[in-house]
Amino acid sequence: MFDAARPYRLDAQVAIRPEPFGALAYHYGNRRLTFLRDPLLVDLVRDLEHHDDVDTALAASPIPPARWPAFRRALAALTASEVIGAR
Amino acid sequence: MPADRLTDELKRGLDAPICLTWEITYGCNLACVHCLSSSGRRDPNELTTGEAMAVIDELHDLQVFYVNIGGGEPTIRPDFYELVDYAVANGVGVKFSTNGSTITPERARQLTAADYVDVQISIDGATAAINDAVRGEGSFAAARRAMDLLAEAGFGAFKISVVMTRHNIPQLDDLVAIADGYGAQLRLTRLRPSGRGADTWGELHPTAGQQVDLYHWLRERPEVLTGDSFFHLSALGEALPGLNLCGAGRVVCLIDPVGDVYACPFVLHPEFLAGSVRSPGGFAEVWRHSELFTSLRQPGSAGACSSCGSFDACQGGCMAAKFFTGLPLDGPDPECVLGHGESALASVGASVGPGVGAGVGAGSRPTPGPGHSTPVRLGRRLH
Numbered sequence: 143m144f145d146a147a148r149p150y151r152l153d154a155q156v157a158i159r160p161e162p163f164g165a166l167a168y169h170y171g172n173r174r175l176t177f178l179r180d181p182l183l184v185d186l187v188r189d190l191e192h193h194d195d196v197d198t199a200l201a202a203s204p205i206p207p208a209r210w211p212a213f214r215r216a217l218a219a220l221t222a223s224e225v226i227g228a229r
Numbered sequence: 230m231p232a233d234r235l236t237d238e239l240k241r242g243l244d245a246p247i248c249l250t251w252e253i254t255y256g257c258n259l260a261c262v263h264c265l266s267s268s269g270r271r272d273p274n275e276l277t278t279g280e281a282m283a284v285i286d287e288l289h290d291l292q293v294f295y296v297n298i299g300g301g302e303p304t305i306r307p308d309f310y311e312l313v314d315y316a317v318a319n320g321v322g323v324k325f326s327t328n329g330s331t332i333t334p335e336r337a338r339q340l341t342a343a344d345y346v347d348v349q350i351s352i353d354g355a356t357a358a359i360n361d362a363v364r365g366e367g368s369f370a371a372a373r374r375a376m377d378l379l380a381e382a383g384f385g386a387f388k389i390s391v392v393m394t395r396h397n398i399p400q401l402d403d404l405v406a407i408a409d410g411y412g413a414q415l416r417l418t419r420l421r422p423s424g425r426g427a428d429t430w431g432e433l434h435p436t437a438g439q440q441v442d443l444y445h446w447l448r449e450r451p452e453v454l455t456g457d458s459f460f461h462l463s464a465l466g467e468a469l470p471g472l473n474l475c476g477a478g479r480v481v482c483l484i485d486p487v488g489d490v491y492a493c494p495f496v497l498h499p500e501f502l503a504g505s506v507r508s509p510g511g512f513a514e515v516w517r518h519s520e521l522f523t524s525l526r527q528p529g530s531a532g533a534c535s536s537c538g539s540f541d542a543c544q545g546g547c548m549a550a551k552f553f554t555g556l557p558l559d560g561p562d563p564e565c566v567l568g569h570g571e572s573a574l575a576s577v578g579a580s581v582g583p584g585v586g587a588g589v590g591a592g593s594r595p596t597p598g599p600g601h602s603t604p605v606r607l608g609r610r611l612h
Contacts, residue, residue: 157320159245159292163238166247168294170322170345175247175294177235 144218146200151191151229158184167225176225183216187226236544239472242479242526245291245516248456250494251484253281253312254301255601259328261353261364263392263426263433266485266497267600268301275486278308280507284484285316287512295322295345299494301486301601304331310339317345326351326390328368329375337375337382349388349416350375355403359396363433380411388454390416393443394433401446405453416454417447419461421495422553422563424597430554440566441465461546461562464539474544478503478525482516490515492525495549498595532559539567546570555594 152158155171158178165184167176178184182205193199196217200210220226256271257264276284288296296316303309304327313323322345329350332340340348350372354360357369379387389408391397397404408415422430435443444462447453447469457471472480477493484490488506491497503522504515516522534540546562554563555577561569577594 157292157294159294161243162241163235166243166294170294173295173322173347179235 144214144221145228146196146214146217148196149190149194149229150196150199150217150221150226152187153224153227156225158188160184167220169224172224174223176220176223178220180216183213186213186217187220190226191229236472236474239474239476239480240526240528242522245293245513246482247294247480248297248476249288249293249482249484250297250299251284252300252486252494253298253303253309254306254486256305257300257302257328258305258330259302259365259368260602261425262429263353263363263394263420263424265421265424265426265495266301267424267597267602269600269602271301271305272486272601275306276488276506278311280488281308281312282315284488284506284512285312285319285321287506288316288321289319291513291516293321295324298323298325300326302328302330313343313346317343323347324349324388327375328364329372330368332375332378334378334382337378337384340379341382341384347388348379348384349390350379351390351392352407353392353394354397355400355407359400362396363392363394376411376413386412386414388414388416390418392418392420393435394420395435395439396433398435398439398443401443405450414452414454416456417459418456419458419547419550421547421549423495423549424497424600425602427553427594427597434564437566437568440564444469444566458547461543461550461564462566464543464566468542473542475546475548477501477548478522482522484512490519492521493549495547496552498552498597500552500595530559532557533573534559534561534569537561537567537569553595553597 153169156167156169159166164180165178167178186199186203190199193202200213205213217226252266254271254275255266255268257268260269303325316323324347326349340346352360352369352372353363360369391404404415420426420430420434440462444465447459451470459469460473463469463473481493482490483494484506490503490506492501492503503519506512531540531545534545546565548558550563551558554574556563556573561573563570563574
């Protein structure tokens with residue numbers, strides 16, 4: 143279950159490859175390929191490990207607050223596919 | 230972002246392929262009648278071990294996450310497992326396709342111990358009779374033996390790969406039962422009229438009715454893998470899971486045993502040869518700047534399909550299937566589920582159905598290369 147009040151990080155088995163539309167994330171464990179379709183999301187995912195919780199990471203990002211709910215939903219989906227995980 | 234925008238982005242190409250197939254040898258102990266690469270003999274000009282490792286270095290630098298290794302029968306290359314280990318050690322996962330004949334109990338244990346190595350064993354029917362008619366006598370038993378060995382070694386979910394023909398589509402549920410019996414994943418792919426398949430496609434490709442059955446069967450079983458190869462069926466209604474587009478030169482390509490780079494695994498023909506990994510700049514140069522791949526990433530016209538309401542669903546189907554049946558690339562797929570393929574084939578002098586053999590009425594049908602069709606003998610010195 144995703145919880146924006148908790149600390150997260152990119153899964154150790156995930157590699158991220160930049161692409162013109164954002165990035166591809168590949169999980170070497172579950173072999174799933176995920177499209178990260180916004181460069182802001184790519185930066186946020188990489189930056190999660192430097193913050194005490196997701197909302198602090200959002201506040202430190204250039205993402206406008208009006209879009210935070212959408213980014214929280216995206217992070218919840220990335221948690222479900224094990225791209226990111228609670229730490 | 231809506232899904233169609235992702236499709237548009239993918240059509241413009243990626244910085245590196247998602248799905249790279251590498252046929253590392255044309256050598257094979259079988260001579261399947263539908264072989265995409267007309268494999269049999271090893272090519273004396275195959276990439277050396279050092280050259281193959283240099284390709285792996287490049288794939289690592291390009292962050293190609295995994296490579297699909299095939300052939301031929303890839304495991305007959307004496308350095309096969311050396312190359313697999315090298316790829317995995319460099320962060321390039323390996324999925325390899327095999328007919329299973331070289332898998333020993335010891336090898337099955339080693340594969341089980343390896344991280345990031347997926348094994349895919351090919352059968353083309355749920356019974357020896359249906360399978361062996363396509364893949365050769367004894368090939369079903371050999372494949373099943375390899376599956377038994379992997380299961381005994383505790384490999385986990387290996388894949389069972391099946392090319393769909395009119396003879397095995399009635400066995401779909403039996404194929405599921407075989408996979409379930411091993412805890413394996415079933416993977417179904419589309420028969421292409423490429424390689425030796427050009428000569429057998431007419432009698433092997435599914436009937437129109439079977440295509441409809443397959444579509445509904447797949448819709449009910451999203452867990453069955455397809456390599457996104459049935460996107461032409463999406464014109465029947467809701468799209469099948471996966472990327473519904475031709476990825477040739479955009480997200481997909483093929484490296485052949487001598488290092489030539491083609492747009493996809495189904496178009497081993499000079500017209501779709503983009504370059505060679507042996508040229509200056511290597512694979513990256515071919516992927517990024519070759520004339521062929523650049524042109525495949527340009528927005529194309531829907532051609533004869535532009536007036537069809539289903540074009541967004543099927544994207545005009547498979548480039549290779551059109552090419553090797555002599556159809557224009559901007560027209561319908563020969564197996565167009567709305568029936569446009571049959572009239573298109575008739576207009577180029579071919580016909581859908583049994584009897585489309587080599588040269589039979591196929592006015593402008595390109596012939597695949599001479600191939601490497603003499604099979605090799607499998608010695609016991611294989612590692």
